[in-house]
Amino acid sequence: MKGKLCVITGANAGIGYETALGLAKMETDLVIISKNESRVKTTIDKIKTESGHKNVEGIVADLSSQKEIKKGAKEILDKYTKIDVLINNAGTWYSNLTYTDENIEMQFAVNHLAYFYLTHLLLPALANSDDPRIINVGSDSHFSGKIHFNDINLTKKYHGLRAYSQSKLANILFTYEFNRRNPLKKISINCLQPGLVKTNIGLKHTVALHGLAWKLRRLRGITPAEGAETSIYLASSDDVKGISGKYWDKSKMKKSSKRSYIKEDAQRLWLLSEKLCDIDDYFSVISEE
Numbered sequence: 001m002k003g004k005l006c007v008i009t010g011a012n013a014g015i016g017y018e019t020a021l022g023l024a025k026m027e028t029d030l031v032i033i034s035k036n037e038s039r040v041k042t043t044i045d046k047i048k049t050e051s052g053h054k055n056v057e058g059i060v061a062d063l064s065s066q067k068e069i070k071k072g073a074k075e076i077l078d079k080y081t082k083i084d085v086l087i088n089n090a091g092t093w094y095s096n097l098t099y100t101d102e103n104i105e106m107q108f109a110v111n112h113l114a115y116f117y118l119t120h121l122l123l124p125a126l127a128n129s130d131d132p133r134i135i136n137v138g139s140d141s142h143f144s145g146k147i148h149f150n151d152i153n154l155t156k157k158y159h160g161l162r163a164y165s166q167s168k169l170a171n172i173l174f175t176y177e178f179n180r181r182n183p184l185k186k187i188s189i190n191c192l193q194p195g196l197v198k199t200n201i202g203l204k205h206t207v208a209l210h211g212l213a214w215k216l217r218r219l220r221g222i223t224p225a226e227g228a229e230t231s232i233y234l235a236s237s238d239d240v241k242g243i244s245g246k247y248w249d250k251s252k253m254k255k256s257s258k259r260s261y262i263k264e265d266a267q268r269l270w271l272l273s274e275k276l277c278d279i280d281d282y283f284s285v286i287s288e289e
């Protein structure tokens with residue numbers, strides 16, 4: 001991975017941190033994106049110290065805001081003309097229905113739309129790599145997920161789990177639809193599930209009962225370093241070169257839910273996501289091979 005550049009979101013904690021650290025240990029140059037300036041700085045220092053690799057930089061962007069995603073992507077593109085790997089990893093869990101500044105339900109915005117939008121914005125630099133890889137961190141929670149097209153913000157019947165599983169199903173539908181539409185076949189896109197991982201995701205924006213449930217549930221979980229293994233594998237292994245549009249678990253391909261293969265839903269979600277992100281033509285920023 002020496003000389004390659006990886007952009008990774010949500011690298012200041014949990015699975016994202018361990019993914020970034022593992023890649024830094026392979027001498028991958030990194031741009032980490034996190035929403036808090038002091039956390040970005042602390043994370044960069046920590047990764048540099050623990051890995052001994054010095055090419056680690058950071059961008060501050062709250063991924064719930066399309067304005068900030070656009071600004072962050074511009075900062076990256078102003079500095080780098082080539083990106084080899086994009087890892088969409090940042091994720092969140094909200095007990096209560098919460099809206100972004102753009103009036104979108106928070107989990108749908110951060111867990112799905114941020115993946116969709118950031119990928120679009122960074123496509124010109126990804127297209128300049130010989131082996132560009134997009135990696136979307138999903139979850140097996142998608143198996144219980146459904147896209148509520150008639151009430152995407154879940155205003156009528158919100159529950160944190162419904163919103164989370166909807167957003168994680170969206171990760172896979174996005175991955176498969178991107179792969180079908182992708183005009184530049186050298187760009188690969190894959191989605192993975194890290195397993196049940198002992199992180200603080202279920203403690204940050206949760207009511208006491210949900211926080212307690214997560215504390216008990218994660219007792220059975222694997223470590224964040226173990227949870228990062230499939231992301232690192234997909235970013236770095238020669239074995240996966242050219243493989244695209246698949247779902248992965250423990251560094252192996254596996255089948256995702258039945259709903260995730262419904263092409264009409266994937267197309268519908270794609271159009272809705274373009275509309276919500278104000279994108280006219282997703283791939284217009286890159287040309288066909």
Ligand SMILES: NC(=O)c1ccc[n+]([C@@H]2O[C@H](COP(=O)([O-])OP(=O)(O)OC[C@H]3O[C@@H](n4cnc5c(N)ncnc54)[C@H](OP(=O)(O)O)[C@@H]3O)[C@@H](O)[C@H]2O)c1
Nearest residue numbers: 010012013014015035062063064090091139196197199201
């Ligand atoms: N833990 C599990 O068991 C599990 C299982 C399946 C899938 N996953 C997936 O794995 C990914 C990583 O989750 P994790 O468990 O490692 O959680 P985590 O420890 O809470 O880390 C999530 C990361 O995303 C960042 N983030 C959240 N909201 C953001 C926003 N609005 N703007 C910018 N960054 C934001 C967090 O930053 P802050 O620290 O500043 O909030 C943090 O860096 C997620 O996509 C999650 O859905 C996790």
